[in-house]
Amino acid sequence: MRSIDPTCKFFGVLVSAVVLAIFYVPELNFYVLAACALATALSRVPAKHMLLFLLPAGLLAAGLYFSAYHFSSDTVVGAHRQMFTDARVLNGLLLSGRLLAFAGLGMLFSLTTNKVDFIRSLNQQLRVPSKFAYGIIAAWGMFPKMAGEYAKTRAAFRARGLSAGFVSPALLVPLLVKSVRWSEAIAIAMESKGFGEAEARTHYRVYRSGARDILFLSLPPVAVLAAGLMLG
Amino acid sequence: MENTTIQSQSLKKGWELRDVIMMGVIGVVFAAIYLVSTTLWIALQTALTPFGLAAFAVEIVYGIWFMAGSLAAFILRKPGTAFTAEFLAAIIEMFMGNFGGPLVVLFGAIQGAGNEAGFAVFRYRRFGLPAMCMSAILAAVFSFVTEVFTGSVELLSPGFVLAKLGLRIASAIAFTGVVCWLCGKALVRTGVLKSYPAGGDAKPAAILDD
Numbered sequence: 001m002r003s004i005d006p007t008c009k010f011f012g013v014l015v016s017a018v019v020l021a022i023f024y025v026p027e028l029n030f031y032v033l034a035a036c037a038l039a040t041a042l043s044r045v046p047a048k049h050m051l052l053f054l055l056p057a058g059l060l061a062a063g064l065y066f067s068a069y070h071f072s073s074d075t076v077v078g079a080h081r082q083m084f085t086d087a088r089v090l091n092g093l094l095l096s097g098r099l100l101a102f103a104g105l106g107m108l109f110s111l112t113t114n115k116v117d118f119i120r121s122l123n124q125q126l127r128v129p130s131k132f133a134y135g136i137i138a139a140w141g142m143f144p145k146m147a148g149e150y151a152k153t154r155a156a157f158r159a160r161g162l163s164a165g166f167v168s169p170a171l172l173v174p175l176l177v178k179s180v181r182w183s184e185a186i187a188i189a190m191e192s193k194g195f196g197e198a199e200a201r202t203h204y205r206v207y208r209s210g211a212r213d214i215l216f217l218s219l220p221p222v223a224v225l226a227a228g229l230m231l232g
Numbered sequence: 233m234e235n236t237t238i239q240s241q242s243l244k245k246g247w248e249l250r251d252v253i254m255m256g257v258i259g260v261v262f263a264a265i266y267l268v269s270t271t272l273w274i275a276l277q278t279a280l281t282p283f284g285l286a287a288f289a290v291e292i293v294y295g296i297w298f299m300a301g302s303l304a305a306f307i308l309r310k311p312g313t314a315f316t317a318e319f320l321a322a323i324i325e326m327f328m329g330n331f332g333g334p335l336v337v338l339f340g341a342i343q344g345a346g347n348e349a350g351f352a353v354f355r356y357r358r359f360g361l362p363a364m365c366m367s368a369i370l371a372a373v374f375s376f377v378t379e380v381f382t383g384s385v386e387l388l389s390p391g392f393v394l395a396k397l398g399l400r401i402a403s404a405i406a407f408t409g410v411v412c413w414l415c416g417k418a419l420v421r422t423g424v425l426k427s428y429p430a431g432g433d434a435k436p437a438a439i440l441d442d
Contacts, residue, residue, distance in 0.1 A: 014334040021381060056274045057331045063277040063286025068388060070283075106326075106333020115327045131252050136320060139256025140327060146260060169411065173418045175261060180307075180424045183257040187250030195249065 001043040001108065006118035007125045008213035013109045015221040017102055023228035026090065029097030031227060036104030045111045053111060057103030061096035068092035115140065121207040130201060138186050142179075149178050246310060254428075255304050255313065259321035262300035266325050269296040287388065291396050295403030298371040301347030302408050305367070306359050306416040309429040314351055314367060318344030339378065346374030347408075359430070361413050368408035372401045 001009070020032060040050055069092040116137055123133035153174045157164040164171055209217075270293075277289035304317030322340020330336045350367025351359070376397050388396075416430060425431030 010334050014338060017335045018338075053329065053331055056270070059274050059278050060286075063281040063289070066281050067285065067287035070285075102333075102335050103331040106331050106335060109333045110326065110329060131247070131249055135249065135252035135256045136259075136323065138253055139260050139320075140324060142257060143260050143264075143328075146264070172261075172265075173415060173422075176258075176303075176415060176419055177422050177424050179257045179261055180254065180419065183254040184250055184427075186257075187248075187253045190253075191249060 001039055001112040003212075004216050005125070005207060005209045005213040006113050006121045007207070008209050008217040009109055009113060010118065012217045012220050013105045015217075016224050017105050019221050019224045019228070020098070020101055020105075023232050024094060025228055025232045026093040026097050028224070028228055028231055029094075029101035032101040032224060033097075033104035036101075036108040040108050040111055043112045049111055050107060053107045054100075054103055057100055061099045064099060065092040065096040068095045117207075120203070120205065124203060124207045125209065130195075134190070134195065138190065139183070142182055142186070145182070146175065146179065150175055246312065251308055251310070251313075254308065255317040255320055256324075258300055258304050258307075258317055259324045262303075262321045263324035263328055265299070266297055266321065267328050267330060269293045270330060287392070287396065288399060291399035292403055294372065294375070294400045295368065295405070295407035298343050298347055298368055298375075298404055298408040299412050301344050301371070302350075302364055302367045302412045303416055305347065305351050306364065306412065307419070307425060307428050307430045309356065309359055311352070311356050312348065314347035315341070315344035318347050318371075339375065342378050343371045343375045346371030349374070361409065364413045364416075365405050365409035368404035368412075369401055371408065372397075372404035376400060 016032070020028070037050065041047070069088045119128075119133050119136055119140075122128045123130060150171060153171050154164055154168075157171070162170075273290050273293045276292060277286045280286045280289050298318065300321035301314035301318030305314035319337070319341050322337045322344075325340070326333060326336045332339070347367045347370070350365075350370040351363055353366050353370075354363045419425055420431050423431070
């Protein structure tokens with residue numbers, strides 16, 4: 001999975017998720033989750049990372065299951081199916097299973113894709129303007145600095161005897177002030193190095209989609225569609 | 233002479249590099265906030281699970297997830313800013329490891345369209361509290377309509393769904409309307425926005441003259 005072009009992977013996963021949302025088939029969600037987990041594991045992603053990624057979705061899915069169980073509407077989709085006798089169990093499984101399937105698809109993309117590669121690939125293949133591509137990469141690169149600044153502001157608050165929790169709105173404005181200053185500084189730095197839209201850019205690494213990439217773009221959505229039609 | 237042509241070109245093109253980076257940086261700040269609020273949502277939802285009220289938890293924090301778009305539009309005041317900033321924040325949120333993956337980006341785009349529509353209602357002439365709230369409300373409505381499709385809301389009873397929508401709009405007005413507006417105001421007061429449309433008519437406090 002790691003070698004597939006990020007742009008193709010992104011749209012393959014996204015379209016699959018949208019196709020999945022059409023169907024009301026509880027089993028399908030779990031098949032998709034299993035397929036995604038298998039594909040991610042085969043890309044040599046450690047099981048620990050996968051479980052950590054799926055943990056929040058698992059907790060949410062449990063909550064949704066009970067919500068649907070308690071406040072189920074009278075519409076029962078797929079009531080003809082014999083597998084689940086209780087409509088409320090069925091609705092609950094449907095809501096929570098879908099969330100888990102979406103999380104599986106998200107995991108398949110997120111844990112096997114390098115972020116900067118993804119942006120560069122979008123830039124080269126979808127002609128996303130360089131201004132945006134490099135702007136995002138630059139902003140993304142600021143993240144560790146922001147985290148540091150946030151810690152610093154908290155320390156400054158403490159030094160003045162003001163209390164500020166881990167997440168405090170009072171810390172937001174100082175961080176935003178710094179962010180505005182930094183964004184100006186980055187823009188000036190980039191422009192002073194000759195960054196502009198006018199000249200055609202050359203690329204150290206060229207991203208192109210081959211047959212494998214196109215296959216990943218088209219096969220998973222079709223597979224989900226076919227499975228949905230067959231099971232539903 | 234050459235200077236003026238460059239300036240008029242960049243105006244015609246809409247965004248300058250610094251605007252784009254501003255949106256990106258706001259995106260990073262809010263993506264981090266979004267991720268924290270996702271954790272908050274999970275904690276709330278897990279706590280409410282035994283009562284079957286878990287589906288309400290998301291609505292309480294939902295308003296936080298529209299903040300990037302409205303704040304960026306407040307600062308830059310250009311058509312398209314709200315959508316783009318919200319979209320970028322969603323991409324960065326995906327980078328930071330939101331479990332939705334690519335789907336988060338799709339949701340971000342739809343929410344951003346809602347944000348944008350709120351300012352379009354006022355023809356991009358007003359960016360005060362009413363416009364911020366309109367942006368928040370439309371973002372909430374847009375996101376809710378999407379969920380009817382992806383989250384199969386129709387499986388829940390109608391009263392429950394209406395309560396969800398009401399709570400989401402209230403949360404959006406509180407966070408994206410009021411808190412964003414207050415943040416924007418506070419930023420203008422510090423004087424860092426002097427060279428941006430938002431800070432044009434601001435009078436920076438004397439204490440900042442250093």
